[in-house]
Amino acid sequence: MDYSNKRRQFIKGSALTIASGAFSGLLPRFGNAQSSKIKVGFMLPYSGTYANLGVGIENGFRLFVQEKGGKLAGREIEFIRVDDESDPSKATDNANKLILRDKVDLIVGTVHSGVAMGMVKLTREAGILHIIPNAGAAAATGALCSPNIFRTSFTNWQAIYPLGKHIYSKGQKTAVWVTWKYGAGDEAGEGFKEGYISVGGKVIKELAIPFPSMEFQSVLTEIAFLKPDAVACFFAGAAGAKFIKDYAAAGLKGKIPLYSSFLTDGVLDAVGTDAEGIESTAHYGDSLQIKKDKEFRIAYAKAFKMQPDAFGVQGYDSAQLFAIGLDAVKGDISNKAGMIVAMENAKIDSPRGVWTMSKAHNPVQDIYLRRVVGKENKVIGIAHKALADHARGCKMT
């Protein structure tokens, strides 16, 4: 085989790699349709990086249903699961499995914003009830908002918007913004800048790392030379852990304070003391002085032998929201309009504190200020009371 020929095949092979992604769709399927049970379809990540998040959401949902004796509005609930693999290219197929094949009454999903947007396109057309239990993409309750689509988590903008005011109040008047270059990072960037600039802060440079690269050395060097008063960033999961460690290793910790929204969630065991003292804003945190949260944490730990996090709360609230809709129509799932009205006016008694639904169907909620203390994202105050997303482009507002 001559050289150039070999090379061509190599490239052809690489292209096939991408194509072969399509073969991996094995999905667990539980239960079958026949009775008059209400069917809830979970389209969540059960494999890959976000597997733990998907499980957390499902656990939260199931916990609420369990607390109600396995029934909502007197009707039994049947769960059907589809693994979305956090793969946007499979979003349509996976959502159609639940909508067309299983004919679910409610679809709950998902974590990854790209997949969630793929689902939204379908559920808008199908008119099926859809609760987004995590993904923070603005458009789902913005330009693409729809009466049948609700979100129980946050928008990327909402979680970080109050941060700027807090930073400025500490006398830190210049900041550098760092993010992954992708949709959620850009939306968070808008939120941060809007909040910070509106109180008089100055963003002296915006830095970005290609998604999903985790080589931060270049931006850390740049930060050291720019010498801002503060650094705000958007990274999550493994990248968050690595950014925190690299930030400390570059000697910047203690010199230039680091802020974020979800940077420190779920990574505190991995990063150890390097995260100590990092402040962030989010809709949930640890050591909340809320009775409901304490009860929730005990019940969750008892049911699943592990501690809940924000994802468990979002799953739990998704079930609460659905139950409010069902109760209003006495379990008559065919009365969708009645359910939607009740869900729009819902007041959710959540572990994160009571919240209501905005006209665009995104939570109006308190955004907490948190500080890393030991292995906790300890809530130290409320950064913004009852904050609603701006819901740009939504025709329902």
Added chain:
Amino acid sequence: MEINSILIQLLNGIQYGLLLFLVAAGLTLVFGIMGVINLAHGSFYMIGAYLAWSLAELAGSFWVGIAIGIVLTIILGMVLEVVFFKHLYRRDHLYQVLMTYGLILIFEDLRSVLWGNDIHGVVIPELLNSSIQLTENLTYPMYRFFVSAVCIAIAIGLYLTIQRTRLGMIIRAGATNSEMTQVLGVNIKLIHAVVFSIGVSLAAIAGMVASPISSAYPNMGTQVLITCFVIVVIGGIGSVWGALAGALLIGLADTFGNVFAPEYSGLSVFILMSIILIWRPEGLFKRSYK
């Protein structure tokens, strides 16, 4: 931009490039000599990182953990070669892609079963847990210099093995004409197993050595794999020197791309790839031993 800042960025780029080289070298070696496209190569990087984490905890020492890890990955490489890869050498690349893609899924699931889905930090060994003050508010971790030194040492070792030893001569002969080499009395099957196992352990060593900086986390191999394919293509497929040059170029392009054009960060690497492939469609280096 200050000159100091550019010099430090240069250091960042080279350091990143050297680490990428370690992974890409195994990929290019296995393709150059056996003609196998190994998509599962990134998984070995992940396995290395997880081994470093779990063995360092078990053994109580990072160094002992790495030593055991290297032995384990060499054995893993041998076993994989005998059970799976040797059947692929004469097959079409489609089979290779399908099987090695399948292996990625299997390795990810095994990782999930064995080690769970959490992120794990690996503690930097005490000996190297210091840093050098570069500017008034920037320090450079000693451990990163250590990683670079390991990469350079392995690059030199690889060169000497391939060019100056009897084993290297046989490997080169086998790559040029495996049947003729066999006729001359060389056990080419054994040579293939050795080369494959070197390739696996190179990726795993990269994962182990990098683990204190990168942590161990699910799917970590996938990102590295894509970058390494870019490196192998621009370096010239099968050429170890090409992999080194390609890795350094990519490291620098990524570093400076992030700083000078943050709006388009991520593009720099692929722009570089396009320019090089237009200029030299076969990559920078042809295989030196063919």
